[in-house]
Amino acid sequence: MSKSKRDLPATIDLADFLADARERRYTVKAGAETFKIDPPDIWPDAVAEAGKREDPIGMAVAIMGEEDYARWQDEGGSANALMGIIGKLAGASVPEA
Numbered sequence: 001m002s003k004s005k006r007d008l009p010a011t012i013d014l015a016d017f018l019a020d021a022r023e024r025r026y027t028v029k030a031g032a033e034t035f036k037i038d039p040p041d042i043w044p045d046a047v048a049e050a051g052k053r054e055d056p057i058g059m060a061v062a063i064m065g066e067e068d069y070a071r072w073q074d075e076g077g078s079a080n081a082l083m084g085i086i087g088k089l090a091g092a093s094v095p096e097a
Contacts, residue, residue: 018042026089030075035068037082040090056083 026037043063050058056079061069063082072082 026086028085030072030077033071033075035064035072037063037086037089040086056080059083 021039021042024039026039028035028037046062047059050056050062060072060079060082063086064072
């Protein structure tokens, strides 16, 4: 159940917010690999910057990191597939790549 504004603390600690969000990481399996994807509310600014440039691969790399994205591609994954999965998991509106 979601909290109303009056149930929220007067101060929110960033470290606690980030830790709570990381507990909600999505687990995505691709072949023999398992990937942990942060929820959209804690993506780095580089994701938005790549989105403004209409750079879906840049967005995917910013979300996953270079090494994980390379492993993702090795398992047949793509930026489009990643955005589709995240959209389904988060119920988020993500730009089509």
